[in-house]
Amino acid sequence: MASTSRGDSLPKVQCPNHPDAILVEDYRAGDMICPECGLVVGDRVIDVGSEWRTFTNEKATKDPSRVGDTQNPLLNGGDLTTMISKGTGAASFDEFGNSKYQNRRTMSSSDRAMLNAFKEITTMADRINLPRNIIDRTNNLFKQVYEQKSLKGRSNDAIASACLYIACRQEGVPRTFKEICAVSRISKKEIGRCFKLILKALETSVDLITTGDFMSRFCSNLGLPKQVQMAATYIARKAVELDLVPGRSPISVAAAAIYMASQASAEKKTQKEIGDIAGVADVTIRQSYRLIYPRAADLFPPDFKFDTPVDKLPQL
Amino acid sequence: MEQNNSLPPFPQGLASPQGAMTPGLPIFSPMMPYGTGLTPQPVQNTNSLSLLEEQQRHGMVGGSGQTPQLYHSQVSTTTALPGNTPLYNTPLTPMTPVTPATPASESSGIVPQLQNIVSTVNLGCKLDLKTIALRARNAEYNPKRFAAVIMRIREPRTTALIFSSGKMVCTGAKSEEQSRLAARKYARVVQKLGFPAKFLDFKIQNMVGSCDVKFPIRLEGLVLTHQQFSSYEPELFPGLIYRMIKPRIVLLIFVSGKVVLTGAKVRGEIYEAFENIYPILKGFRKTT
Numbered sequence: 001m002a003s004t005s006r007g008d009s010l011p012k013v014q015c016p017n018h019p020d021a022i023l024v025e026d027y028r029a030g031d032m033i034c035p036e037c038g039l040v041v042g043d044r045v046i047d048v049g050s051e052w053r054t055f056t057n058e059k060a061t062k063d064p065s066r067v068g069d070t071q072n073p074l075l076n077g078g079d080l081t082t083m084i085s086k087g088t089g090a091a092s093f094d095e096f097g098n099s100k101y102q103n104r105r106t107m108s109s110s111d112r113a114m115l116n117a118f119k120e121i122t123t124m125a126d127r128i129n130l131p132r133n134i135i136d137r138t139n140n141l142f143k144q145v146y147e148q149k150s151l152k153g154r155s156n157d158a159i160a161s162a163c164l165y166i167a168c169r170q171e172g173v174p175r176t177f178k179e180i181c182a183v184s185r186i187s188k189k190e191i192g193r194c195f196k197l198i199l200k201a202l203e204t205s206v207d208l209i210t211t212g213d214f215m216s217r218f219c220s221n222l223g224l225p226k227q228v229q230m231a232a233t234y235i236a237r238k239a240v241e242l243d244l245v246p247g248r249s250p251i252s253v254a255a256a257a258i259y260m261a262s263q264a265s266a267e268k269k270t271q272k273e274i275g276d277i278a279g280v281a282d283v284t285i286r287q288s289y290r291l292i293y294p295r296a297a298d299l300f301p302p303d304f305k306f307d308t309p310v311d312k313l314p315q316l
Numbered sequence: 317m318e319q320n321n322s323l324p325p326f327p328q329g330l331a332s333p334q335g336a337m338t339p340g341l342p343i344f345s346p347m348m349p350y351g352t353g354l355t356p357q358p359v360q361n362t363n364s365l366s367l368l369e370e371q372q373r374h375g376m377v378g379g380s381g382q383t384p385q386l387y388h389s390q391v392s393t394t395t396a397l398p399g400n401t402p403l404y405n406t407p408l409t410p411m412t413p414v415t416p417a418t419p420a421s422e423s424s425g426i427v428p429q430l431q432n433i434v435s436t437v438n439l440g441c442k443l444d445l446k447t448i449a450l451r452a453r454n455a456e457y458n459p460k461r462f463a464a465v466i467m468r469i470r471e472p473r474t475t476a477l478i479f480s481s482g483k484m485v486c487t488g489a490k491s492e493e494q495s496r497l498a499a500r501k502y503a504r505v506v507q508k509l510g511f512p513a514k515f516l517d518f519k520i521q522n523m524v525g526s527c528d529v530k531f532p533i534r535l536e537g538l539v540l541t542h543q544q545f546s547s548y549e550p551e552l553f554p555g556l557i558y559r560m561i562k563p564r565i566v567l568l569i570f571v572s573g574k575v576v577l578t579g580a581k582v583r584g585e586i587y588e589a590f591e592n593i594y595p596i597l598k599g600f601r602k603t604t
Contacts (some may be wrong), residue, residue, distance in 0.1 A: 069560060177551050191553045205543045208536055210551070243604055247571035249550040 015041050022162045075118065075139055103183040109218040114146055124164055127183040128175070141202070150201045155196055158186045162194035167205040174213050176280035192302055211236035211254040215279070218254065221277045222269055224262055227305065232261035234301040239292045244297075248288050255280045256288035260296060263314055286316055411566065416571070428525035428577055428586050432488060433495040436521055437501055439482040440514035448478065451509055467502060467557040474498040480508065482513075492520060492583065524578040525586040531573050532602040538569070542596070558593065565589035 015021055015034035023032040023041055032041045120138050124136045132183040141163040145151055151159055161184040168175045177188045184191070212233050219229035231279060236257035239245055246251050254276040271282040271289075278285075292299060298311045344351040359572040426566040449457030455467040459580045464477040474488040474495070484502060489495035495519060507513040535556045555576075558567040565583040575593070580586045 021513075154481070195549075196547060208539060208548065245600065246602075247554050249554070251551065 007222065009106055013041055017063075029125050030250055033269050037238055066235050072284050075114070075143055081262065113156055114143065117142055117146070117156045120157060121160050121164060124161065124180075124183045127180065130164075130168070134164075134167050134171050134173075138163045140197070144202055147204060148201055151194065151197050154197070155186065155190075158190045158194045159198065160184075161191045162198050165191060165195055166198060166204075168205060169209070170204075172213075176207050176214070203258065211240060211250045212259065214251065215258070216233070218258060218274070218277050221275065222262070224258070224267055224269070225265075228258075228261045228265045228267060231265070231301055231304050232258045235260055235292070235299040238299045239295075242295065244292050244295060245288055247292070250282045251289045252277055252280050254278065255285045256292055257299075258298070259285055259289055260292065260313065264300065264306050264308050265306070268308075375551070423433070423591055424529070426527050426529065426590070426594070428527040428575070428590050430490055430523060430525045430583065430586070432522075432524040433492060434485065434487045434522040435489075435492070435495045435519060436483065436485050437499045437518040438514075438516040439478075439484055439506060440516050441512050442480040443478065443480050443482055443483050443506065443511055445478070445480050448506065448509055450554070452505055458523055458560060467505070469498060469501055469505075472498045476502045478502070493524075495520060502580050520581060522578065523583065523586060523591075524576065526574065526576045527590060529573045529575060529597055532571055533569060533573055533597055534600045534602050535569065535571055537600045539594070560589050560592060567593055569593075573597075 013023060013032055015023065015037065017039065018034055018036040021034050021036045024035050033039070034041055038228055074085040086250045121138050121142065122135060125138070126227075131187065138160070142160055145159055146162065151279070161180055165175065165177065165180045168180075177191060181188045182190060215229055215236070218231060225234075236250075236254050239253055239257065240250075245256075255274050258278075259269065259271055259274050262274075269286045274280070275285055292314060293313070296313055300306075335500045336481060398452045407425045445457055445459075448465050448467075449455045452465075453469060454469065455465050457465045462477075464479045467478060469476075472489050472494040474486055476499070477485040484499065486495055486499045486502065491583050499518060500515060503513045503515050537547050538556060538558075539546045542558070542588070545552070545560065546556050546558050553568045555568040558569055560567060564579060565577050565585055568578075575590065575597075576588050580589070
């Protein structure tokens with residue numbers, strides 16, 4: 001077992017047979033394992049994963065292997081605080097019955113707002129069932145913005161909502177502003193403002209939204225089968241390619257395409273239903289639909305099974 | 317050479333501009349250099365505003381540093397026709413970097429029209445807004461909503477916000493001269509009501525212009541190539557917001573080809589910004 005420290009600031013651990021191999025950390029056992037030969041190079045590494053659970057038959061009120069909450073080094077700036085728990089026994093209470101050592105509260109006061117925001121982000125993301133990777137990305141973005149302090153005056157919730165929006169966009173699964181508004185108490189205007197400010201502060205940019213990004217979500221919320229969803233995606237893409245809807249928001253075009261595809265299939269959805277799901281007014285769907293209706297025959301995919309033929313599509 | 321002095325004589329302490337070319341020079345003088353290669357010259361330009369810009373540049377680059385805003389708006393002479401060829405000076409820094417347009421390309425031949433000018437002036441004395449609101453015509457004053465008197469005049473059609481400190485904001489004029497004239501009219505109204513109003517520090521704060529490039533534009537392409545300047549969020553606003561660094565102008569570019577330019581302190585900035593953006597927009601013309 002070799003732990004060669006080369007006099008760098010960090011002692012580098014490497015396998016003696018394969019010095020170039022990158023060691024794999026197995027945190028369950030606290031080992032560093034060489035992937036080439038399987039040699040356990042460094043053991044007794046501190047396990048920073050979540051606390052282990054002991055399953056004992058005895059009363060489980062006191063679990064002696066508790067070591068505290070998971071360490072979140074990326075986001076907390078090394079929070080190694082000590083918390084004093086409530087005492088047991090008579091000696092821990094002073095007169096009047098109050099407990100001595102009341103210090104249960106202050107932990108990392110400098111990052112209290114950040115922790116609060118993380119909690120808020122997790123709550124918001126849970127409401128729309130966002131996966132862990134988006135939440136992590138949001139937390140990272142929030143941390144960067146918070147440390148930069150350029151948006152210090154803005155409400156933390158607004159920044160958190162905007163970070164959530166940016167994270168969804170960056171992961172390739174954009175959510176509309178209205179969807180983020182639905183899970184946040186901040187107005188769309190304020191989220192939009194914070195969004196632009198954050199992009200400027202972090203000097204990043206995001207890709208433009210396309211109609212296809214929302215198809216699967218809207219169609220499954222409406223309960224439309226896969227063929228209709230694929231047809232709607234095709235219609236929307238074709239409509240944008242043929243430039244039938246210049247200047248229209250991609251959400252409105254997507255909604256109109258879903259309307260056309262659903263009306264041509266067996267599951268017909270009304271404009272109101274689609275408008276509710278997409279967050280688009282039904283007059284907007286009507287406007288975009290009027291623009292794509294004249295070329296309807298060209299927009300459908302070639303292998304589409306029409307329940308209602310193209311000339312019988314509703315015309316409004 | 318006629319100086320259209322519709323204004324009462326104002327402190328003429330500041331002399332005529334240094335440099336050979338004075339603003340009063342008639343447009344069709346043979347002394348005007350036609351093409352110098354500094355900026356692309358229009359072959360035929362009915363307004364000949366860029367020509368004027370050229371000669372000013374020549375006149376200015378020789379000696380003057382940055383001439384102040386106020387001075388230019390004072391000395392510039394205009395005919396009363398809005399939107400036509402009012403003579404103006406472009407205050408320029410001594411080392412004016414040449415506009416990035418290649419000399420070989422033609423200029424657009426399109427001139428942005430000014431739509432709105434916002435200016436401020438200090439009347440120099442404290443005002444009692446209540447008496448102004450009661451005695452003046454076309455004045456509204458609702459202190460619970462906003463702490464200023466909102467006064468309107470019909471010619472030039474403008475609106476003024478008059479504050480109790482004596483400062484006034486004048487909006488809605490279509491040219492610099494009209495803005496100044498309107499501000500003077502408001503000052504005269506206030507003066508007639510008995511306040512010792514003066515006309516100090518007239519300054520144009522913002523100018524808005526608009527024009528049409530007459531072809532549809534691919535905004536998605538533009539935002540891809542000019543990411544650091546553009547912001548295009550169809551969910552938030554249907555137009556692309558282009559923040560040009562030099563000159564510092566914000567342009568709203570729409571799919572239809574209409575362009576709105578704002579944030580200028582002088583007319584030349586609007587023209588310069590449009591000349592800068594026009595070749596870029598031509599590159600993103602929709603082909604169908």
